[in-house]
Amino acid sequence: MTIRSRRPGANAALLPVLLTGALALAACSSGGSSPAPQSGGAPAGAKTLVIDTSFDLKTADPGRTYEPTGLIIGKATYETLLTFEGSNVTKPVPALAESFELSKDGKTLTLKLRQGVTFADGSPVTADDVVFSLNRVRDMKGTPSFLLDGVQVEKTDDTTITLTSEKANPALPYILPNPALGILNSKVAKENGATADTGDKAEQYLNSTSAGSGPYTIESFNVSSQVVLKANAKYWGQQKPVYDKVVIRNVEAATQKLNVSRGDSQVALNLSGDQVSGIPGTLQVKKTPSANVIFLFANQDPSISKVTSNPKFAEAVRKGIDYAGLLELAGDGSVQAPGVIPSMLLGALPPDSGITRDLEGAKAALRESGVTNPTVKLEYPSELTVNGLSFQPLAERIQANLKEVGITVELAPAPVATALDNYRNGKEEMGLWYWGPDYPDPSDYLAFLPGKLVGLRAGWKAGSDRALEAAGDKAALTLGDEARRQAYVDIQNKLNASGPFVTLIQPSQNIVTAPSVTGLEFHPVWTVDVADLGVK
């Protein structure tokens, strides 16, 4: 746009001209809003699915993947030996393996490999690929390597793999579906720097393209803006990918809502309960309790706090919280968490067994503790949102609740990266955090016991509660669904009676989809299986 020189006498005409120019400029922008964006080489009639999500993404290398967005991508591009059907995480089913069997002592898992399965480049998936991929995850010491801690992977013959653990490992079939354990095309991976040790250099390659057998492959990958998947034309399975292209974009929740309402995207993954309530009726809304459990803890280490390590303090907090109020805050679809294990997993406490507020009981417990007018510091990640729920209002509500009990809570928010430091080092007097399952098996929650990962963060050292620790050790080795369920219910009841944790809520996972999208199920591990999505 240029400004022509005009006679000053004609200045009166200048303003309308300029304004018209500005409007014309704005009007140009409608040029790009054609409803069927098909270009850049895509064939006519090609179907594109756009998924908006707030990125939590570091890598597309399955052996290093541990973030929600990464798991969505991993699930679409790689396949695992076992998987889950739909949203049912209580029963692992075969995937690349056609059958599996856990030995009587729970130590050996034998898997028969499916035949005729090929990678995206057409080469067959072999037992050697499986052995290499699993060993790589375990020995590379990336974030998900703990999944296979102490598990030996061996090829018995060309169609049989055995996984051997030192102790009974009933959780293993529930661990194997994790997209981090996706099977790589080992030849391609090795050519690009993959080694099954800490010197592995394949990540950069695996961030530019995928080397799996999944229904989709990676077309482009940008860790902060968008990931584009394209259909694997050689996909071996019966159910071929429906969309030619899947674009997963990093979009703020508020923008996600507008995008999906307007039809600019077909799936929005991160809307809060509030945002979903104003969504147009034509869209499909899926509300499910997420597998994330938000909890409070009171540090048990007297050197960190004389107040919170007092045995009666946690009880006062537990009785003093207004759980119904928190649920209101979290919005539709969220549920109270009666224990650390979320509702959809084996061993979860019944939904109606959650504690209700008992203000008098809380005050009594505080009196019994002998601490008068305590002041405690509550640390939490300030900008973290879980399923659209921000920690800030949650912390403020807890502060108000405990004020009524007679506990003064000082809020100490910090950015996640900073807050994590104190939390992981067990230095927080009180903390507000959440835990999502590493794998959908109750044994993952043994981390809350004394001397274990989360227990230590709450200053709960090994030996603090020997009975509970023994119960945990026993539960880890227990076989059989009913016996395991009993064991974990028992552990949670004990945790609620004397532990430092106060479990609050499971916020709702709200997924909004366009009317055209079919087959969406919320999954606690990989959020959504892109390949399950169809079109009406």
Added chain:
Amino acid sequence: MSSKDPSGPVKDSPAAPPKPGRPGRGGRRHPLARFLFRRVVTALLLALGITLVTFVLTNLVPGDPVAANLGQRALGDPAIVAQWRAEHGLDKPLPQQYLLHLQGVLQGDFGMSQQSHRPVADDLAEAVPATLELAGTAILISVVLGVAFGVVAALRRDRLSDHVLRVVSLVGISVPTFWLALIAFYVFFYRLQITPGSGRIDPGMSPPPTVTGLYTVDAALAGQWDVFSSALGHLLTPALVLALYTIGLLTRFTRSAVLEVLGQDYVRAARAKGLPPRVILFRYVLRSALVPVITVAGLAFGSLLSGTVLVEAIFAWPGVGQYAYKSATSLDLPAVMGVGLVVGCVYLVINLIVDVLYGIIDPRVRMS
């Protein structure tokens, strides 16, 4: 560059050949060259200072990058932690880390990003053009509209169009950019449905082959006109949102600068001599009024860059703002330093350009 002094009366006789340089003290080089040299040297020293400041600030941030990048369970293994530290050069003393960093930067190596596991330089090469395209378009729009509005308002002082423009500019200055971005997105995209949505192009399209990294330019070069129109469409709303503040600022400054010049004796003299108003406006008034306007435009570019962080978030624009946010929250120190350096240098370059433009427009500046 004309050898005539535009603000004074014509005094050179046509016979006198233009002199190559002014006979200053010593008279070794053209004053403009000397002026440029001085400014560039200062800029380089400042760039060095920026590397130091970004390095120090980045390393002062509380929080352990190891904890932020390694998994919870890997953290329990001291050998892995030590290896990670060694791999990322975190085991060396800070001064040595700084020197290594500086050495790398001089070779165009900003280190490896801990989050994308790619060279930071590659990440920036993707993010910087996106932001430049956005901020550049915004500054272009604001200079054109802001100066034009300012001139119109000054020439039509106290008339209706002046009042309207002044209100508009006041609104532009006062409204927070992120709020405006949300409102613009809501109104134009969602309600009126006349603008496209998030990102740089429609999600179904592939980006044009990279030449400059600016999608509009690259698409035009490749002759992909549908991509071009999509890229332009996606660009205009965020650019206009970003521009509004600067438009407001420039309108006000241009208006007052033009009014001031209009009151000067030489303008009156020119008018008295019967020079056509067009000549007076463009040769005398605008030229003198441009000096303060350039200053403001340069400074505004800075606020524009910080504005992009939020506008990029709202429009899901994959630029430096989003990259910086992501790097900072994951304590990706090399990336944070890279962003700090690039943004700092952009400021430097802008300042340099402003200074040089000064020198060209107003010779008195380069003489001082």
